[in-house]
Amino acid sequence: MRLPPRYHEAIDLHALCEEFPPAPEFFDTVWRLSEDALRARQEAAFRRQIARAWEVPFYRRRWSAAGLEPGDIKGLDDLGRIPTFSVHDMRESLARDALWPDYMGVDPEADDPIPLVFQTSGGTTGLPRPMMFAPRDREVMNIVSGRRLWMQGVRPFDRVQVMLSLGLPNGGILMREGIQKYTGAVPIMTGAGSQTPTRRQIELMRAWRTTHLIGFPAYLRHVALVARDELGLDPREFGLRGLISHLGVEDRGALEALWGAPAYDTYGMNEFGSVACDCAERNGMHVFEDCFAVEVLAEAADGARRPAAPGETGSVIVTTLFRHIAPMIRFDTNDISAFMPGRCACGATHRRLDGIRGRADGMVKLRGVNVFPEAVGALVAADPRASGEFICVVEPGERMTVRAEMHDASVDDTAFAAALRQRLKEALSVTLEVEVVPRGSLAPLTGLDSTSKIRRLLDLRTSS
Ligand SMILES: [Zn+2]
Incomplete structure (x- = not known):
């Protein structure tokens, strides 16, 4: 024994x-x-x-x-x-x-x-x-x-x-x-x-x-x-x-x-x-x-x-x-x-x-520029109109859309989206699409409430 x-x-x-x-x-x-x-x-x-x-x-x-x-x-x-x-x-x-x-x-x-x-x-x-x-x-x-x-x-x-x-x-x-x-x-x-x-x-x-x-x-x-x-x-x-x-x-x-x-x-x-x-x-x-x-x-x-x-x-x-x-x-x-x-x-x-600065394998190369979802997040969080929650969605054709939650329903989503698009372009030297969504709506995608490993990148180029 x-x-x-x-x-x-x-x-x-x-x-x-x-x-x-x-x-x-x-x-x-x-x-x-x-x-x-x-x-x-x-x-x-x-x-x-x-x-x-x-x-x-x-x-x-x-x-x-x-x-x-x-x-x-x-x-x-x-x-x-x-x-x-x-x-x-x-x-x-x-x-x-x-x-x-x-x-x-x-x-x-x-x-x-x-x-x-x-x-x-x-x-x-x-x-x-x-x-x-x-x-x-x-x-x-x-x-x-x-x-x-x-x-x-x-x-x-x-x-x-x-x-x-x-x-x-x-x-x-x-x-x-x-x-x-x-x-x-x-x-x-x-x-x-x-x-x-x-x-x-x-x-x-x-x-x-x-x-x-x-x-x-x-x-x-x-x-x-x-x-x-x-x-x-x-x-x-x-x-x-x-x-x-x-x-x-x-x-x-x-x-x-x-x-x-x-x-x-x-x-x-x-x-x-x-x-x-x-x-x-x-x-x-x-x-x-x-x-x-x-x-x-x-x-x-x-x-x-x-x-x-x-x-x-x-x-x-x-x-x-x-x-x-x-x-x-x-x-x-x-x-x-x-x-x-x-x-x-x-x-x-x-x-x-x-x-x-970011994850080497989370890095997305868009038209020759290295984009880290983490860097996108820092820019999103810096805008008081944002709740800070976001996810980057990458699609075929080197397209990335940043979905960012608005802080509350009083935010002018069109103006916020335009300002964020501009800010991302200035800071990252690449054009990203921006989609402003209601507060709380990204949690099922990012896993905010259910896991400590929060997802910030959804890559639709290779798999679903
Ligand atoms: Zn020290």
Whole structure:
């Protein structure tokens, strides 16, 4: 008979907190290491991560096919020799085994039992991507969540209302662990709008004196508008101290004006938790460089990719430095960003990403111009006649129509459509059609009320 694992034997928390200091110690130590000392720390973790990756069939298979042998990758200088992989490669592995794909590196028949956390991507089509976490993997992610929240102003006994889907997707549940274990604040798990209706969310945040909201920008905006326009309340008087979100290209200022509170940006994924986030300066997202080796790769004219210079945009490639199950080595996130030049005023040595410009595969090429739906959204949200909700519909013949919801029925839809068409042309250098639609009418298309993975692009060129 195989015995169940004992959690306290599966993880050495004291040693872990020495290696990856939680807040606030982190900010006096690793956060301010010299660049050389930080690099040395990364190198040691990277060598351990590569040794582990060679045990994982997914990497053995792919790296051997690329002509690599164990021992070839000696340090971070060799990172560029390792082939990148993407979600498509993970799907290929999942097609062979939907539960134990070979990137996990777990053999349930042979391995010692391990207390696993199981979560998924927020996939909207087909089966979601599963991900499992060993206790140590999970705890590093929790420490990072705690650092992030501390940096963004969360303190003991604060009330943090988490308006992310609960259940299979990782985001909401990961937040609960980080808040509870590493900030001392109280996680209030109301979940997305499908779990707690928006009016109820507002009622609870007032009754329980919520201090911070965590949610996607579209939903944070929606909640503020419901409070203001349907309930006749002023969200600026709710006493919130922060909006904690993945802003992407969303208009930070518009969201802050609605709530009367600062908005903080974060970058992360189901597989990693938070990779980078705003510090109090809110001027670029610092990568947690003791946990991740992040690259930005620009594409040259011949299609080859090379490290981008500071300020130059490219695809974000992430390598974990702490994972046992499913180490992620050179994962191509498909996100477009750039490293910011120079040092942040907060004194950290950890480099900053200057925000996520869009998804490389959400990019639509129209008459030679690259259009990101995310950039369209920022322009829509900047017009007070818009509710902020939109979707881009692409049709054959390089036609894109932006459907934008009007703020309320008093809006002159013809004038709004004309102004938005003009603004899009100025900002994006391409002509897009604009169709103004009633408030609330796009939710069935975008999934605003039913999922945290909100759809902004409907491509009718290839399929229905
Ligand atoms: Zn900073």
